[in-house]
Amino acid sequence: MxxxxxxxxxxxxxxxxxxxxxxxxxxxxxxxxxxxxxxxxxxxxxxxxxxxxxxxxxxxxxxxxxxxxxxxxxxxxxxxxxxxxxxxxxxxxxxxxxxxxxxxxxxxxxxxxxxxxxxxxxxxxxxxxxxxxxxxxxxxxxxxxxxxxxxxxxxxxxxxxxxxxxxxxxxxxxxxxxxxxxxxxxxxxxxxxxxxxxxxxxxxxxxxxxxxxxxxxxxxxxxxxxxxxxxxxxxxxxxxxGSELPSPETAESTVQETVMLRLDDVSLVEGERAVLDAISFAIHKGEVLGIAGVEGNGQTELVEVIMGLAHATSGTITLDGEDITAYTTRARREAGIGYVPEDRHRHGLLLDAPLWENRILGHQTRRPSARGPWIDRAGARQDTERIVEQYDVRTPSIDTNARALSGGNQQKLIVGREMSGDPVLLIASHPTRGVDVGAQAAIWDHIREARRAGLAVLVISADLDELIGLSDTIEVILRGRLVGTFDPATVTPAELGAAMTGGHD
Ligand SMILES: Nc1ncnc2c1ncn2[C@@H]1O[C@H](COP(=O)(O)OP(=O)(O)O)[C@@H](O)[C@H]1O
Ligand SMILES: [Mg+2]
The missing domain is CATH 3.40.50.300 (P-loop containing nucleotide triphosphate hydrolases)
Structure with missing residues (x-):
């Protein structure tokens, strides 16, 4: 044959x-x-x-x-x-x-x-x-x-x-x-x-x-x-x-009248170049503002000036009615900003420290990780247990080093930490980059929860589906300027892509 x-x-x-x-x-x-x-x-x-x-x-x-x-x-x-x-x-x-x-x-x-x-x-x-x-x-x-x-x-x-x-x-x-x-x-x-x-x-x-x-x-x-x-x-x-996915929730608007974060004409000049050029926007209570852009168009710097990691060359930043333009990063955090950074390994976590010590990072002046001028170990440990439970962080224990966790679980820990202490504004930079599909769905749920709870949320992402799925409003950033405002209910990824590359006017 x-x-x-x-x-x-x-x-x-x-x-x-x-x-x-x-x-x-x-x-x-x-x-x-x-x-x-x-x-x-x-x-x-x-x-x-x-x-x-x-x-x-x-x-x-x-x-x-x-x-x-x-x-x-x-x-x-x-x-x-x-x-x-x-x-x-x-x-x-x-x-x-x-x-x-x-x-x-x-x-x-x-x-x-x-x-x-x-x-x-x-x-x-x-x-x-x-x-x-x-x-x-x-x-x-x-x-x-x-x-x-x-x-x-x-x-x-x-x-x-x-x-x-x-x-x-x-x-x-x-x-x-x-x-x-x-x-x-x-x-x-x-x-x-x-x-x-x-x-x-x-x-x-x-x-x-x-x-x-x-x-x-x-x-x-x-x-x-x-x-x-x-x-x-x-x-x-x-x-x-390998299991049923949670279904996407129906997005009812939770946007309230109060403005939580306002940027007026914020510019950042480095050398000769304006890396941020007259940026103005407002985020209300219960609103998710998404920023879309090709990487390197000012997204990183925008977050840095809001967090006080860089200082705006001109313009003002107002949080809940308070001018925070001259505040330090710590003062901004104390005023109610939660921050999920772009690079969780460099800025979000101490990889060789246990989870409970990571709970303290950036929160060393506030309850429950501090009591008066002192670090409160017991308070931090107890609250880490709560985050692990509530945010479904898969870990053998709170004494495990952060490095041993998968990217998705590290990110859930950071989101849990940044949501504690009653923030009024949550900044999430590429919140699901490099995390698995299960953790991604969980993180999206937590962002929606923050929105329902009345926080203002700023999401920066390169994943256009993520921005469309989460945001109440999308702004496109190109060469340090906001070049277009889009309604996620009607915009397509192709339209956003065109705006991101300057093909839109
Ligand atoms: N050179 C390596 N040394 C040790 N572990 C590795 C190496 N390459 C991949 N892995 C591990 O193997 C697993 C599969 O990784 P990978 O093949 O990169 O997956 P994917 O491309 O689907 O994301 C992961 O747990 C990863 O950490
Ligand atoms: Mg791969």
Whole structure:
């Protein structure tokens, strides 16, 4: 009997892959089958083991168990060059380009033997860009490029090396909606020419829009395969999280008349440049104001001037009727600001201190972590127990060091701490970045609770779905200025994306 090769014969099979790191099972019993000429999505929450599996397929990591079968043959990849040799390439989450070289030089670097360095290399590069619709100028320095162009270059680099299978690890995490559309156009062109793509994401809309097959991972293993033609977002999300998700609450307005936070003409000039330029807005009691923007457009500085970590060059900041422009950070906290910082590892937590000591951080002058001038250990410990309970922080005990907790649990602890002491304003910077889906839902619930309790809430986020889901009003920041006010009930991510990149007027 001779088996007829059908179009569905697998291109790559990962069979029973396992990978352990000290104290962590990153992958176990992983099975994935990739058909030729398809976009195969690999979805799963943070820490599910997606990147580890892809690094194994690309020869960066060696598996402890299992087999990699390419075109019916068992392969052992000792390094990425073994994977490249059979046509597998990978674009990592963090790009690896030399800023001080041109686009073409970056592409050719390390692959001189393939297409030379002169006119032939240039022709190959230009042809590849034209064929798959990649908009790239070969002669500009990479330091001039934005994130989306850097990503295009990384993909062309992999194609230049002859890849037929391209692994893209969370490629859309750094893109605005318009850039995602452009990337998807490129991916469709690649697929049409017979390439296979492994697309990693946890954004289910994107996965359903682009993929032919879906594999879901949870806790290091594959828990399901789905057909995007019939799968729903909810089914996929439940496979990812492994339990029922809380349903989104119906958003009734809780906005009251009293203004809690007001910024009037606030500017921050650094050197010659206004990083914040005449910012004015008000947040009322019970209102969530969302700030959307491409990272680096003044969001960080805006939070810093409100928190007193930087001092406004001009303008005034008023909290609950009180001019706090000249206050120290501590005085602002005492006046009722809770603050969930952008980088929880650098500013939100002492990773090598136990949870109960982290409860005191930033709250060392107030009850229950202080009694008069003294730190109140017992008070802090007791209140940490309350936060762990109320905010569902999964930890062996309050004496566990913060470092041992997952990102989601660290963030729940911070939110719990910042909500204590009756704040009137909560500032949450990227509150769910890098946390798992379950913790994300919990944090959203806590923000909605704060809103219902009458706090004013300022949310800064790069996740437009998050802003639309949480906010009563959305402001877009671009080059230090507020450039548009949007109603989350009617605005689309594409409209926000246009405003964020200056395409809106
Ligand atoms: N080099 C490593 N050393 C130790 N642990 C690791 C390493 N790489 C990944 N892990 C752990 O393996 C698990 C899976 O991680 P990863 O594959 O990055 O997941 P994902 O990409 O789905 O977020 C996580 O618990 C992570 O901390
Ligand atoms: Mg990953």
């Amino acid at each position: 001779v088996a007829t090769q059908t179009a569905a014969a697998p291109l790559i099979e990962l069979r029973g892959i396992g990978k352990r790191f000290p104290g962590v099972v990153a992958n176990h019993d992983v099975d994935v089958t990739i058909r030729p000429g398809t976009v195969h999505a690999l979805v799963g929450e943070n820490g599910a083991g997606k990147s580890t599996l892809m690094k194994i397929l690309y020869g960066v990591q060696r598996p402890d168990d299992g087999a990699i079968v390419v075109d019916g043959t068992d392969k052992v990849f000792r390094s990425p060059s073994d994977a490249i040799a059979v046509g597998i390439g990978m674009v990592f989450q963090h790009f690896m380009l030399a800023d001080n070289l041109t686009v073409l030089e970056n592409c050719v670097l390390g692959a001189e033997k393939l297409h030379g360095i002169g006119g032939r290399a240039r022709r190959t590069f230009v042809d590849l860009c034209a064929r798959f619709g990649f908009d790239l100028d070969p002669d500009v320095l990479v330091e001039e490029l934005g994130v989306a162009a850097r990503q295009r270059l990384e993909i062309v680099k992999v194609l230049y090396r002859g890849a037929k299978v391209i692994i893209l690890d969370e490629p859309t995490a750094v893109l605005v909606p318009q850039e995602v559309d452009a990337l998807f156009d490129n991916l469709r062109d690649l697929r049409a020419s017979g390439h296979s793509l492994l697309f990693i994401s946890h954004k289910l809309d994107e996965v359903l829009a682009i993929s032919d097959d879906i594999t879901v991972m949870r806790r290091g293993t594959t828990v399901g395969h789905a057909d995007p033609a019939t799968a729903t977002k909810r089914q996929l999300a439940e496979l990812m999280v």
